Amino acid sequence: MSFLELVDVHTHFPIRKGIFGGITGLVRAVDGVSLRIEKGEILGLVGESGCGKSTLSRTIMQLQPATSGEISLEEQNLSTLEPSAIQRRRLDFQMVFQDPYASLNPRMTVYSALAEALCQRHQALRSSRSKLVSKVGEVMERVGLDARFMRKYPHEFSGGQRQRIAIARALAPEPKLVLADEPVSALDVSIQSQILNLLLQLRDELDLTMIFISHDLSVVRYLADNIAVMNAGKIVEYGPAEVVFDSPQNAYTRKLLAAIPRIQLSA
Numbered sequence: 001m002s003f004l005e006l007v008d009v010h011t012h013f014p015i016r017k018g019i020f021g022g023i024t025g026l027v028r029a030v031d032g033v034s035l036r037i038e039k040g041e042i043l044g045l046v047g048e049s050g051c052g053k054s055t056l057s058r059t060i061m062q063l064q065p066a067t068s069g070e071i072s073l074e075e076q077n078l079s080t081l082e083p084s085a086i087q088r089r090r091l092d093f094q095m096v097f098q099d100p101y102a103s104l105n106p107r108m109t110v111y112s113a114l115a116e117a118l119c120q121r122h123q124a125l126r127s128s129r130s131k132l133v134s135k136v137g138e139v140m141e142r143v144g145l146d147a148r149f150m151r152k153y154p155h156e157f158s159g160g161q162r163q164r165i166a167i168a169r170a171l172a173p174e175p176k177l178v179l180a181d182e183p184v185s186a187l188d189v190s191i192q193s194q195i196l197n198l199l200l201q202l203r204d205e206l207d208l209t210m211i212f213i214s215h216d217l218s219v220v221r222y223l224a225d226n227i228a229v230m231n232a233g234k235i236v237e238y239g240p241a242e243v244v245f246d247s248p249q250n251a252y253t254r255k256l257l258a259a260i261p262r263i264q265l266s267a
């Protein structure tokens with residue numbers, strides 16, 4: 001069995017007429033997705049806006065209940081877990097968003113944000129301030145931030161640095177799976193490649209498993225091992241990144257490729 005397995009996962013939203021009206025239809029945001037991800041793999045999930053990428057990632061995170069289907073992490077079927085077990089499991093999934101402010105509280109210093117995230121997994125750290133300070137410093141340095149800045153607030157950093165803080169925040173609880181939902185889409189191209197290189201480096205250092213979501217196939221090509229192309233809630237193409245990118249089989253993938261302005265990403 002794979003590290004993460006999705007079997008025929010559906011997530012539908014009812015369409016209601018007015019607030020009290022009956023259900024007049026369904027949005028099939030995720031419409032029968034089956035996927036396997038191995039430990040240490042980066043899966044690139046790509047598709048146009050509205051195709052269901054974020055809903056699929058929220059469904060995997062157990063933030064959005066699946067309408068049907070099975071999601072298993074390390075052979076444990078998540079759909080059968082009790083709410084308390086889901087709560088504990090949630091530490092194993094962490095997200096990085098397009099806008100770092102979505103995961104960072106602007107009123108918390110980097111130290112407070114990272115200390116809180118570290119203590120979620122290691123409660124004992126709460127009682128040792130000096131250990132916590134040195135742990136926060138380690139986490140900052142791992143993502144290429146100077147530990148001397150731990151008393152600063154998110155707005156005192158540049159966009160790229162802020163995304164590094166959000167990545168550190170996501171990694172602090174030692175997740176098993178990181179879901180990065182358009183993590184570089186709001187950044188300048190020169191900063192994008194720095195963040196992508198950081199994610200690749202972290203994957204190698206920490207044997208991280210990651211789902212990297214983007215509407216941009218060229219960004220996904222840069223770091224994904226395998227690519228899943230999503231269209232209208234379904235995976236329409238899947239395969240090794242270079243195969244999907246260089247010889248796409250599906251007409252929709254070819255359309256995506258043709259529509260994307262080429263960005264030069266340097267290693």
Ligand SMILES: Nc1ncnc2c1ncn2[C@@H]1O[C@H](COP(=O)(O)OP(=O)(O)O)[C@@H](O)[C@H]1O
Binds near residue numbers: 027029047050051052
């Ligand atoms: N909470 C929700 N309630 C109703 N419809 C939703 C909800 N979340 C997403 N959708 C719909 O599901 C579809 C997929 O959205 P989303 O997963 O955000 O796509 P993407 O991340 O690929 O842009 C869209 O049609 C969107 O309007």
Ligand SMILES: [Mg+2]
Binds near residue numbers: 053054
């Ligand atoms: Mg989205």
